[in-house]
Amino acid sequence: MTQLSGGADLSGRPPIIPNDGPDLRAGAAPGARRGRSRRNREERRAGLLLIAPTLAIILIAVVVPIVWAIALAFQKVRLINIRETGLFGSYTFENFIEVLTSPGFLQALWTTIVYSVFGTGLAIGIGLIAALALRKPFRGRGIIRASLLLPYVAPVVAATFVWSTLLNPQYGLVNWFGQTVLGWSEPVAFLSQRWLPVSLFGLEIQVPIALVTVICFEAWRSFPFAFLFLTARLQAVPESLDEAARIDGATPSQRFAHILWPQLVPTIAVLTVLRFIWTFNNFDDIYLLTGGGAGTQVVAVRVFDYMTARGDIGAAAAQALVLAAILAILVTVYLRLFGRQEEQA
């Protein structure tokens, strides 16, 4: 890092007079050099001064709490004795042993991974389809594009409330439609039922319906984000490439596979990382839809439950820490793998 920051100096304003090296104009050089370094010092001071307020806020409200969270994770802290705990308690690994050996945590971790993988995949898939469908200009495209972004900008509380009303077993529109049009024999409790038996070609399959529903919600809510990025990338693909392939007789699917897809891969890779991180950390959506019930308890919701309902601060901090660590590992592994692929290509 320090080496890089030396390099960054060069990428800035090129110094008019070199700081070192033999200078032939002996008379002019010392004064100019002194002026330059005074300017540098002034610039450094101004830079630190301007960044200081932001840095202070981030240190107070982010860095210190993180350090504190780490300290809490190694202490037996409960909500009841919260006022007596400080940084100098007795440290122990008990929380981590308790957390890592409890089946509930491992289950929640697995649910988090399934939720993130499918949520991310679906969101990017739908976003890609939307971006491709709206690629060519037509009347009203602008307003359609803008309105496709609504699920992403709308308040999450309102969105989850409408979804749970739509899916309500008593008066929800989906169940009404299923029962009167599709002929379901009874309403489906999409958000509070763990397994739904579905018969397919005579086979009875158990569908984890609540989990599938929250994944669908995640896809609905975040596909606009993928759509936005992919649209921007598609616009940057030179028209001539597509044109040339068309003249050579490439069909639309071939043009997509050989012209557009290679151009989109880097964007999709970035989107995958971003969406995966956000879905992995997501608390709001699942907490508001199911409260973590019916097999949808992800780690973030479990941390919240431990903290507020059980009042077990130490265990909550330990689980949140494990969540952050696993996320960091997954992202690192992904970047390594992907980085290598790029080199090979």
Added chain:
Amino acid sequence: MTATGLDKTALSRPERRGFNRDRFENRLFRVLKPIVIVLLMIVALFPFYYMALLSFRSLDSLLQNPGALWISLDEFNLSTYVDVLTPVSEGGQGFIIFMRNSLLVALSTVLLTLLVTIPGAYAVSRLQFFGRRQVSGLFLAVYFFPAILLAVPLFVFFTQVGLRGSLVALIIVYVSQVAAVSIYTLRNYFATVPVSLEEAAAIDGCGRLQTMWKISLPLAMPAVVSNGLFIFMIAWNEFLFALLFLVEKRDSWTVSLGLSQLSGSIEVPTTVLMAGSVIITLPIIVLFFASERLLVGGLTAGAEKG
């Protein structure tokens, strides 16, 4: 790089009789495209239509006829809005107070964040100072950090000092949450302002702050405005920290928290809460469409490599 991989049969193709893949695909996609677009529109917009629809109905009419997709004039009912906005003391749900709180929190967050991050972003993009790289890296890491991990110590701290229920504490947490992304987007924009302009100002005798204030800031105004709108939306929509810090004090609930808390109780009719949903969603939709062009640029600017 890609043309070599093309299907050979497609390339060397004199007009063949019978099945023509190109014509088939063109026709297929011509049919599929409008269908896909209409489907996407329905999926994206129908929940909002349903929200607005239910907000004008009474609970009785919803229970009697859950499948109705439009509303007849005699069903049309504005009492839900009156009920949801009226203060609790007068028998309503008190959304007007939640809206005041949310507006206060969101506007303060925007102003405070911009006040702090505009100089910060300028410094990161323009000035060489010790640790510049590290500072940028720190901000980026903060952006991707699990909020729930931060929630634990903040919850402990605010409980210890008895600050739970305080909107000021919430604002500080919000500023720290959005400062990183704000600096990141603004930095990229400042970087596009030509250095020569600033040098010209410096030669004309402007000091550093004067240059920033009179030259760089006006040029970066579109980014600043879109950034402000973006922060407003984040603060208005935020749920987790509002839940953690404000839940015991109904007078300081924000709209998001208010809606989620009331939807958990059975006493408040669904259609009244739908009116509440419309009330909290409408400002965001209006803001979004009013500033869509600016905002879309702002949303992507943060993630593109600068």
